[in-house]
Amino acid sequence: MITVRMMVTAAILIAGFTGSQAQAEANPGRLTVLANGGVTPETLPGFLRQAGHNPQKNAEGFYVVHRNILGVNFPVEIIVSSSMRKLWLRVFIERFSTTGDIPHSAYAKMMQANHDWAPNHYTLSRCDNCPPDSRYLLKVQRPMDNRSLTPETLEREIRKFIEGIEASRDGWDKARWVGGVPGAIPSSLPTRRFQ
DSSP: OOOHHHHHHHHHHHHHHHHHHHHHHBOTTOOOOOTTOOOOTTTHHHHHHHTTOOOEEOTTSOEEEEEEETTEEEEEEEEEBTTSSEEEEEEEEEEESSGGGSBHHHHHHHHHHHHHTTTOEEEEEEOTTSOGGGOEEEEEEEEEEOTTOOHHHHHHHHHHHHHHHHHTHHHHOGGGOOSOOBOOOOSOOOBOOOO
């Protein structure tokens, strides 16, 4: 039987590992050409246009395409890892002032979604440079192999990513948090610095 303490511990471990991994791998400025195909930060915009998107650069230098998720226009960041082996899809879902703003039942549902919709995974990271009402950022990410990537493969992965987000709505959508006991988790989460 899974206890709340086990779920919170797992959430902290997942957030710490995936947050650090994404930060380490997300380096859009590296100039490398892949011998086995795939995309580089330089070829990503053209690749996204081939897949039918209109990519734009965000403030962090990552390319973004906009997708409708349950009637809301979400920016989906697409990031080439510094190793060039992975392409990351990332959506910021919500901001919170404290981890106690999220009920235990929502944490449990997001953890279940991490299992059901892998490699999609929800993470919660701390943002020291954000306003006090936005100190914690809930995001969902999906890594994918960058070798021999085609526009069709990318579009299929984006659809799976969006499908997983929509299917796990009960975990991340505050409007669906009925009842549930809010509870803080330790704030030793990895820090993400935003300008």
